[in-house]
Amino acid sequence: MSRLEDGFGRRFHYLRVSVTEVCNFRCTYCLPDGYRKSGPQSFLTPDEVDRVTRAFADLGVSKLRLTGGEPSVRRDLPEIIARVSATPGIDKVALTTNGWNLDRNIAAWRDAGLTNLNVSIDSLDRAAFQRITGHDRLESVVRGLDQALAIGVPTVKVNGVLLKDGVQDGFDAFADFVRERPVAVRFIELMRTGDNAAFFADQHIPGGRLTDWLQARGWRPRPRAFDDGPAVEYAHPDYAGRIGLIAPYAPGFCDGCNRLRITARGKLRLCLFGELGVDLRDLLQGDDADALKARIQAALVGKPRGHRLAEGISGDTRQLAQYGG
Known part of the structure; x- marks a missing residue:
């Protein structure tokens, strides 16, 4: 049972740790x-992670x-993965x-404990992927993904940003992609950040375009696990894989939030689209675990009920690479 609970009764079982902004x-x-x-570039050391x-x-x-x-x-x-996977209580280590060079690295990551x-992968069209x-690395990225499946990585998923330019052809191509592959492709609604206002205005489309497409073709939503991220995934009896949607602009999106974030510089981020964060770095350089846990628990009092993306407010997030998306 998680001892991390905010003022709205949400419990947190899932932590995202950024190890670099690069x-x-x-x-x-x-x-x-x-x-x-x-x-x-004073990012978290393996000891701090x-x-x-x-x-x-x-x-x-x-x-x-x-x-x-x-x-x-x-x-x-690989060292960071190994140390995280050896931590008592951590059942799933995700990346x-x-x-980039996934086909060269995946075996070492799996051996280190990656689950x-x-x-x-934002497009399965080579030219669009490069654009x-x-x-121009689509082929090597897909080769690395297939290698992950071949060596038995337990859970393999694909993330793609939902863009106006790639809607219809993109859905068809990804459905074919998961026909024989037991992977989940999740489309993420394009989110407004501090640096992408013009791009957002040109390319944002609502997630309902995908769910309408799926339901018209017999795809049905599947139950969520307690430690799942925010995606709603759909399954179809004729396909080995699944297709899902992460829709941050949907009403009630934040109600089931179960995740917290640590930035690459050691701040506890209560919301991706919030402001500032609670600095943990000083306590990560020593061995006072009780003080660290106390600061984490105290910080949850300040977690907001939800983000304000629908109002065009993205906090101090300039771009998603800044905090790990």
Whole structure:
């Protein structure tokens, strides 16, 4: 039972830890001009990740996701995965990656203890993938995903941002993609951030476009697990995989929130689209676990009921790579 509860009765079993703000892709909706260094890259060390993981595990967190930026830019990522997976109480160790050199790294990550893999693929059209990401690497990314399935990574998922330009053809292509692959493809509604206002105005479409498409073709929603993220996934008897939607603009989206975030610089982020954060870095450099857990629990008093995206307010989030999405 989680000991992490906010003022609205929500319990938290799921922690996302960003290990870097650096990303080597230039996605149109996030970092169209590429990563720009804004200060010293004093990101969390393996020891600090270990300490924050143990504190949250003691408080009832059982699922931890490593994010970025792009986490694989860190050469010590296998060590971080191994240390997280060895933490008592952590049952699931997940990673979100853009798939850069996934085919070279996935075996080492699996051996280190990775249980859940999310790969970002915004289009299955090679030219569109290159246009969105700035890199012609679709084939190697898919090869890495298929390798993850082949070596037995327990859970493999695909994340794609829902963009106006790719709606109809994109749905058809991803349905074919999961016909034989036991993976979940989740489309994420494009979210307004501090840096993407013009792109958002041009490319945002509501998630109902996807759910209408799915239901018209016989796809049906499946039950959610207690530690699932925010996606609603749909299944079909003729397909090995699933298709889902993360719809942050839907009414009540935040009511079932079960996740917290640690930034790459050691702040506890109560909401992706909130303001500031609670600094834990000083306590991550020592061994006072009780003080660390007390600060975490005290911080939950300030967690808001929900974000304000529908009002065009995205907090101080400039782009999603900043806090790990």
